[in-house]
Amino acid sequence: MLLQRLFIFLSLPIAFVFAAYDKPLFDEYETTLISVEKNLAVIEDSSSIMIGSSGIVIYSFDNEESLIISRAIVTSKNGTKAMLELLPFDNLAQNNFPRISVVPKAGDIVKLNYLYGRSLIVAPNYEAFKKITDFFIDMEWIHPDITAAFLAKRYIPNPDRKRFREMCSINMAGLITFNMDDFGYFVDCISFKVVKAFKMPLVSDLTIVPFYSRISDNVKTSPLVLGNKEIIDYSGYYKHLLGVK
Secondary structure: OHHHOOOOOOOOOOOOOOOOEOOOOOOOEEEEOOEEEOOEEEEEOOOOOOOOOEEEEEEEOOOOOEEEEEEEEEEEEOOOEEEEEEEOOOOOOOOOOOOOOOOOOOOOEEEEOOOOOEEEEEOOOHHHHHHHHHHEOOOEEOOHHHHHHHHHHOOOOOOOHHHHHHHHHHOOOOEEEEEEOOEEEEEEOOOOOEEEEEEOOOOOOOOOOOOOOOOHHHOOOOOOOOOOOOOOOHHHHHHHHHOOO
């Protein structure tokens, strides 16, 4: 009976948990930029920093007003310093307003694990979807009906990284949770890197493509849209997308 319970794999060695995980899995981590050179920045390392995690750089005009001026992705860390790649932040882009030409500099605030309390979910069937969402009860899950509707409207039966990032942006989510076979993966929406993995017991062999939702049958291709072939191998497709075995 115990082997039928979901258990979590957060880091080596494997940790076994036999009850719902009712605490925030990821805490937002705040620090300041030490130095910036072009699109690279350096911060102090911490055990709370994960390679592949993303965040935002904030510029403060004064004690009351601030502005998000850049994205940041953790590319490496060595126990002392961590390196960030800086990218444009376009979630709130508004073409009718002038762009602010403020660039990141030393002393600016960085918030990593940005929006990590909200996640899209890609599961092969209802059983897997239910096990994951019931276990990580502190996570705010974007229901797969919402993302499936997005794909159905655009005739996209095989979502790629670009489409997943778009769905994350629309739904203000920082993570995508994928389940293939007996493993699950928390993936950063921006870097598309696995930031944590968890192990779960095998569930039904049934696979619904592109993923479980109550409207998955409506996610079809169109003869007018080239290259949008339906997924044949659910696990193979998403493992290739994530670069995992």
